[in-house]
Amino acid sequence: MKLPSLKIRNLEIKYPVIQAGMGVSIGSAELAAAVVKLGGMGTIASVGLGDPERGKTHFVEVCSGELANVIRRARSLSDNKPNLGVNIMVALSNYREIVETSVQEKVDYIISGAGLPLLLPEYVGDADIALIPVISSGRAYEVVVKTWLRKYARKPDAVxxxxxxxxxxxxxxxxxxxxxxxxxxxxxxxEVKEVMARYGLDHPVLAAEGVTGKEDIERFLKMGYDGVQVGTHFITTEEAGIDAKSKQVLIDASNEDIVVIKSPVGLPVRVLKTPLVKRVLEGGKEKFTCPYRCLRSCNPAKSLFCIARALLATKNGDVEHGLYMVGCRVDDVKKIYPVKEFFDALEGE
Ligand SMILES: Cc1cc2nc3c(=O)[nH]c(=O)nc-3n(C[C@H](O)[C@H](O)[C@H](O)COP(=O)(O)O)c2cc1C
Structure with a gap:
């Protein structure tokens, strides 16, 4: 099957593929720019950016400043081509500032989940940016749509x-x-199509779950989706901004190593059973102090580990202390590869 292109608001995308903005730093300027140049949507992860030491005293300023740098670097690496966006988790304590920085830097789209992005249109104002909520039920989508229409007369541009x-x-x-x-x-x-019909919406719907290549994209297109978001399969790309030791953890892992634990974000999170997770599953509490207050929902006194520190450890290749979030298709992650290889395989009938 020749893959169709995707249109979201005024963006034209050659392949119906969004690269997930995975934090911390997997969705780097390098990965997002490469995806943009190859004909997909390149998404910068906005969580956990900047110098962790300076962030202890100037968290909001450091995160926003570094996000602006990353967006500019991605724009320059992708020759200012369109289809560059940012992923922003609602659960972040600096959600508003991160949205405002993205608006100032004129990203093309904002993807927002890990909570319902009810205030997103307010923070974006009348900037010409595609707004794409992430949801996991028709009910959640209806709450977003109803709120956006009632309070801001704004429709989602895709979901x-x-x-x-x-x-x-x-x-x-x-x-x-x-x-x-x-x-x-x-x-x-x-469920989502029913909500769209009730509110007269006609926008693309994208599937995020276990996409490893063209066959999976075709499967979702046949189901009625307009495109996909790819996460796990892009973690081991050369361009992803984490240490090669951490990429190797995924390559060495199998589907049997996957567990779901409770995250300090307040939601279940799917991860690999690496040393940190084994300690947590045995009831251990990691020693940490919290200088950032990066999540609204996290109570550091009760959390068994600090997700910011754990994801920074993953970024730095510290396997003992890192947290390795994954989807269910880890068996299909086999090597470190340039992201171009994924897009080259989408060509043809
Ligand atoms: C390592 C990792 C980090 C992620 N970080 C984020 C994030 O910062 N914000 C977000 O909205 N989703 C995040 N996600 C979810 C992805 O955006 C995406 O929807 C999901 O990975 C798709 O499923 P797949 O991994 O099976 O492809 C993350 C996923 C992974 C695996």
Missing amino acids: IIEGPLCGGHLGFTPEMLAHPETCSMDILLK
């Missing part, structure tokens, strides 16, 4: 549905995760 098998934080209860067939991608699509 991403994260399924129960996807990587990172999960918008499902443990019971639903134990029975993913009850909230499968076709059921979720039907």
